[in-house]
Amino acid sequence: MTSSTNVLLIGTGGVGTIVAYGINYVGKANISVVVRRDYDKVSKEGYEIHSCDYGDIKGWKPDNIFPNVEAAASNQYDFVIVTTKNLPDIVKVEDLIDPVVTPQKTTVVLMQNGFDLGRPIIAKYPKNVCISGVSHIGSHNTNGVIHQTQKDKSLISYFENPNLTKEEQETKTKEFISIYSNEKNNCTYFPDAKWYRYRKLVYNATLNTVAALTRVDTGRLDFSGGLEAVSIPAMREVISIAKADGVELPEDVINLVVHSDDGDWFKPSMLVDIEKGNPIELEVILGNLLVVAKELKVETPILSLVYQLLKVVQFKLKEDKGIIDPLPEKRPISDKFYS
Amino acid sequence: MTSSTNVLLIGTGGVGTIVAYGINYVGKANISVVVRRDYDKVSKEGYEIHSCDYGDIKGWKPDNIFPNVEAAASNQYDFVIVTTKNLPDIVKVEDLIDPVVTPQKTTVVLMQNGFDLGRPIIAKYPKNVCISGVSHIGSHNTNGVIHQTQKDKSLISYFENPNLTKEEQETKTKEFISIYSNEKNNCTYFPDAKWYRYRKLVYNATLNTVAALTRVDTGRLDFSGGLEAVSIPAMREVISIAKADGVELPEDVINLVVHSDDGDWFKPSMLVDIEKGNPIELEVILGNLLVVAKELKVETPILSLVYQLLKVVQFKLKEDKGIIDPLPEKRPISDKFYS
Numbered sequence: 200m201t202s203s204t205n206v207l208l209i210g211t212g213g214v215g216t217i218v219a220y221g222i223n224y225v226g227k228a229n230i231s232v233v234v235r236r237d238y239d240k241v242s243k244e245g246y247e248i249h250s251c252d253y254g255d256i257k258g259w260k261p262d263n264i265f266p267n268v269e270a271a272a273s274n275q276y277d278f279v280i281v282t283t284k285n286l287p288d289i290v291k292v293e294d295l296i297d298p299v300v301t302p303q304k305t306t307v308v309l310m311q312n313g314f315d316l317g318r319p320i321i322a323k324y325p326k327n328v329c330i331s332g333v334s335h336i337g338s339h340n341t342n343g344v345i346h347q348t349q350k351d352k353s354l355i356s357y358f359e360n361p362n363l364t365k366e367e368q369e370t371k372t373k374e375f376i377s378i379y380s381n382e383k384n385n386c387t388y389f390p391d392a393k394w395y396r397y398r399k400l401v402y403n404a405t406l407n408t409v410a411a412l413t414r415v416d417t418g419r420l421d422f423s424g425g426l427e428a429v430s431i432p433a434m435r436e437v438i439s440i441a442k443a444d445g446v447e448l449p450e451d452v453i454n455l456v457v458h459s460d461d462g463d464w465f466k467p468s469m470l471v472d473i474e475k476g477n478p479i480e481l482e483v484i485l486g487n488l489l490v491v492a493k494e495l496k497v498e499t500p501i502l503s504l505v506y507q508l509l510k511v512v513q514f515k516l517k518e519d520k521g522i523i524d525p526l527p528e529k530r531p532i533s534d535k536f537y538s
Numbered sequence: 539m540t541s542s543t544n545v546l547l548i549g550t551g552g553v554g555t556i557v558a559y560g561i562n563y564v565g566k567a568n569i570s571v572v573v574r575r576d577y578d579k580v581s582k583e584g585y586e587i588h589s590c591d592y593g594d595i596k597g598w599k600p601d602n603i604f605p606n607v608e609a610a611a612s613n614q615y616d617f618v619i620v621t622t623k624n625l626p627d628i629v630k631v632e633d634l635i636d637p638v639v640t641p642q643k644t645t646v647v648l649m650q651n652g653f654d655l656g657r658p659i660i661a662k663y664p665k666n667v668c669i670s671g672v673s674h675i676g677s678h679n680t681n682g683v684i685h686q687t688q689k690d691k692s693l694i695s696y697f698e699n700p701n702l703t704k705e706e707q708e709t710k711t712k713e714f715i716s717i718y719s720n721e722k723n724n725c726t727y728f729p730d731a732k733w734y735r736y737r738k739l740v741y742n743a744t745l746n747t748v749a750a751l752t753r754v755d756t757g758r759l760d761f762s763g764g765l766e767a768v769s770i771p772a773m774r775e776v777i778s779i780a781k782a783d784g785v786e787l788p789e790d791v792i793n794l795v796v797h798s799d800d801g802d803w804f805k806p807s808m809l810v811d812i813e814k815g816n817p818i819e820l821e822v823i824l825g826n827l828l829v830v831a832k833e834l835k836v837e838t839p840i841l842s843l844v845y846q847l848l849k850v851v852q853f854k855l856k857e858d859k860g861i862i863d864p865l866p867e868k869r870p871i872s873d874k875f876y877s
Contacts, residue, residue, distance in 0.1 A: 412751065413850035418869040423853030428846040431876060457876040464869050500839050507767040508847070511752035514762030530757040530803050537770060537796040 204228035204378060207271055207299055208261075208280040211237070213338035215282030216246060216345045218310060219261055220253060221384050228278070228378040231263035231271060237343045238266040250338075250347040252383040272298035278375060280308040280332075285316060285483045288513070289522060292316070293323040300324055306371045310334050310353070312403070312468065313483025314396050315491060317358020328371040329358045331392040333399065351384040356392035397441040398448060401456045403467070403484050405433040408505050411469035411479060412512065418464040426457065433501045440488060443495040469509075478516045481509050543567035543717060546610055546638055547600075547619040550576075552677035554621030555585060555684045557649060558600055559592060560723050567617070567717040570602035570610060576682045577605040589677075589686040591722040611637035617714060619647040619671075624655060624822045627852070628861060631655070632662040639663055645710045649673050649692070651742070651807065652822025653735050654830060656697020667710040668697045670731040672738065690723040695731035736780040737787060740795045742806070742823050744772040747844050750808035750818060751851065757803040765796065772840045779827060782834040808848075817855045820848050 206228045208219045215232075222230045234241045245258040265271040279299050281292055296307060303326040309316045310332035317329040337349025355376050357368045373388060380386035389395055406417050409430045413420065420426050434453050441448050449455070469479045485506045492499045517523045545567045547558045554571070561569045573580045584597040604610040618638050620631055635646060642665040648655045649671035656668040676688025694715050696707045712727060719725035728734055745756050748769045752759065759765050773792050780787050788794070808818045824845045831838045856862045 409847070409850075413847055413854070415850055415854050419854060419857070419865070420850060421872070422865065423850040425846060425850035425853075428849070429843065451877070454876045458872075460869075461871045462869055464865075501843060504768065504840060504843050507764060508748070508752055510767070511748075511754055511759060511762040511764035515752070515754050515758060518758070526758070526761065526803075530799075530801055532800045533760075533797075537793045538790070 204278070205231070205274055205276045206278045206280065206378065207231045207233065207274070207276045208282060209233045209268060209271075209296065209299075210281060210283035211241075211246075212282065212340045213345055213347065214310065214334055214336055215280075216248065216340065217250060217252070217336060217338050217347050217351050218280060218282060218334075218379070220246075220248060220250070220256070220259065221351060221381060221386075222379050223259075223261060224253065224383065225378055225381045229262045231265065231274065231276075232261045233265050233268055233271055235267065237340075238264070240343050246345060247343070248345040248347070250345070251349065252347060252351050268295060268298050274299075275301050276305050278306050278308055278378075280310060282310045284478075285309070285311040285313050285480055286478055287319070287482045289478060289517070291319065293319045297323075300327065302326055306330060306375065308332055308375060309358075311483070312480055313487065314400055314404075315358075315487040316483060317360070317392075318487070321358065321360045321362075325360070325362045327360075328363060328368050329360060330372050330375055331356050331358050331396070333389075333395060351386070353384070353386045354389035354395060355379075355386060356389045356395070358392055393444070394446050394448075397437070397444070397446045398452070400441075400484070400488060401434050401437050401448065401452050402459060404437050404488055404502060405430045406456070406460075407467035407469045408481075408485055408509060409433070410467050411473050412505060412508055414470065414473065416464045416466045416470070417460045421457075429501065429505075431457070433505065436492075436497070436499045436502050437488070440492045440495065440497045440499070443497045444491060473512065473516065476516065476519055478520065478522070479509065479513055481506070481513050485509065543617070544570070544613055544615045545617045545619065545717065546570045546572065546613070546615045547621060548572045548607060548635065548638075549620060549622035550580075551621065551679045552684055552686065553649065553673055553675055554619075555587065555679065556589060556591070556675060556677050556686050556690050557619060557621060557673075557718065559585075559587060559589070559595070559598065560690060560720060560725075561718050562598075562600060563592065563722065564717055564720045568601045570604065570613065570615075571600045572604045572607055572610055574606065576679075577603070579682050585684060586682070587684040587686070589684070590688065591686060591690050607634060607637050613638075614640050615644050617645050617647055617717070619649060621649045624648070624650040624652050624819055625817055626658070626821045626825075628817060628856070630658065632658045636662075639666065641665055645669060645714065647671055647714060648697075650822070651819055652826065653739055653743075654697075654826040655822060656699070656731075657826070660697065660699045660701075664699070664701045666699075667702060667707050668699060669711050669714055670695050670697050670735070672728075672734060690725070692723070692725045693728035693734060694718075694725060695728045695734070697731055732783070733785050733787075736776070736783070736785045737791070739823070739827060740773050740776050740787065740791050741798060743776050743827055743841060744769045745795070745799075746806035746808045747820075747824055747848060748772070749806050750812050751844060751847055753809065753812065755803045755805045755809070756799045760796075768840065768844075770796070772844065775831075775836070775838045775841050776827070779831045779834060779836045779838070782836050783830060812851065812855065815855065815858055817859065817861070818848065818852055820845070820852050824848065
């Protein structure tokens with residue numbers, strides 16, 4: 200279709216493809232996508248999608264398909280949506296999107312897991328709006344075929360940019376919703392991104408991380424005593440940071456979070472990543488939170504230690520993926536004196 | 539051979555078999571052994587041993603071979619040597635040896651890894667001597683064949699029993715050395731078991747545990763930052779507990795411990811256990827230390843958290859081995875309120 204609004208989406212996995220399809224379905228914007236691994240297949244055959252929202256689709260093609268971000272830079276974009284995993288210790292989103300962000304024009308939409316994701320974007324693009332999308336979709340890309348099993352439900356707000364007025368940020372956010380929200384999905388404006396991201400962290404920084412470190416699901420974490428000994432005290436640290444940051448979480452938030460996996464032996468995302476040998480979203484789930492804790496002088500003995508331990512795990516995950524330089528066969532001897 | 543000194547050894551793995559053979563080699567005591575898994579083979583064919591200390595041996599049989607501890611209870615023993623892994627959360631040594639310990643007579647010899655191992659033995663057998671053996675042997679039992687690759691070097695002392703005089707404890711300890719020490723091995727009296735066990739813990743409670751938890755060798759622990767962020771601060775906690783317990787460790791102990799694996803990508807015992815799916819010696823390496831820390835009111839934020847995390851790991855190891863009751867297929871819903 201032809202439209203004056205140009206949208207680029209980077210990261211056409213299970214989530215990103217459904218977002219791109221949803222924008223195409225609304226029909227108010229041109230939708231371009233960056234497809235790396237499946238570029239040849241998608242540019243020839245289009246997407247095969249089995250969606251609980253949109254039904255069975257074969258051969259769908261976005262308006263433009265690019266093999267990488269550089270190739271997409273031939274156009275200018277009103278919105279650049281990032282639906283990749285957020286791994287700043289491997290690829291920084293603000294650098295990834297550099298070729299396709301026009302200063303003062305392009306709105307950056309981060310539909311990603313994690314906390315305080317807007318900070319590096321706003322630092323690098325101080326006059327651009329940065330939107331926060333929290334998606335509750337269940338959707339997976341299996342060998343290039345998209346299977347969406349849980350409805351596309353998303354809460355959209357913006358990461359506060361002090362260089363811009365609230366009005367222009369809110370307007371852009373609502374404009375984004377208007378090109379994406381349709382009668383098949385559930386895309387709503389949520390006024391307080393910060394509150395919502397803190398609320399999610401009560402789970403993610405404490406149950407997701409500790410389950411990953413100990414390699415058990417959240418049910419076994421409870422049965423083995425780790426929930427009460429580690430995760431719940433860690434939740435109290437998250438609540439303290441939020442409070443120091445002006446965010447008041449519900450009084451019963453710990454109880455709500457603990458019971459959120461009731462009835463399931465549930466494996467959170469970081470545990471699934473570790474089991475697959477994939478790097479974990481440690482920096483955006485825990486590292487960014489600890490930066491804020493430090494700025495606000497909140498003590499975080501448990502979260503800090505869990506973070507340091509998971510950094511070791513992340514090192515090994517990266518080594519096994521060949522993301523860091525290979526280690527020498529013989530361990531080098533350091534002459535450092537430790538005390 | 540016939541002798542008035544009766545010795546029973548429980549746990550004829552790589553270490554235990556060489557200890558039993560060494561006692562037989564000296565020839566001052568009758569040596570009986572409890573052999574569980576390999577009972578049929580050993581009672582028929584004897585042991586096959588390839589030893590850097592004693593050479594190649596085929597068909598060696600101890601004086602008596604029993605399939606379990608109960609069967610061994612037909613005799614009375616002067617010494618009962620335990621060379622099993624020490625896993626009090628699965629089997630308590632003081633209960634295991636109950637059928638073969640004669641009160642006021644049998645000296646219990648614990649040739650095992652860990653800290654404060656004598657406490658439950660002395661509590662249950664208050665008038666018996668309890669000897670501490672720290673072995674530096676390298677020896678493995680592979681399908682019933684013993685391969686000893688590193689010399690049998692052991693330091694023998696006793697766990698202080700306040701109900702007995704120093705003299706009788708020292709006498710028994712030296713008597714044990716006299717039936718075991720020979721010109722092929724290196725078995726010496728070490729006057730201060732407590733000091734030595736604390737010294738070992740500076741490594742075991744901090745590098746062994748953290749390597750196990752993060753599943754990397756000690757070299758990668760260093761490279762990834764975990765050594766400086768977690769293990770070294772944990773070493774300072776061990777040193778503080780020792781100090782409060784009247785034990786002064788060398789000033790450069792941290793440096794010595796950090797450099798003890800220099801040149802090697804070394805996997806400590808708990809990591810090896812986890813990789814093999816075996817339960818870890820968590821309670822005797824870390825749990826017992828934390829009991830003492832609590833009694834002495836020493837703060838241990840890092841060690842305590844590492845312990846709680848490894849308890850979760852241990853739960854899963856036991857579950858996978860079928861040591862605990864199977865969990866229900868559907869996770870039971872608790873109605874507990876968490877805050």
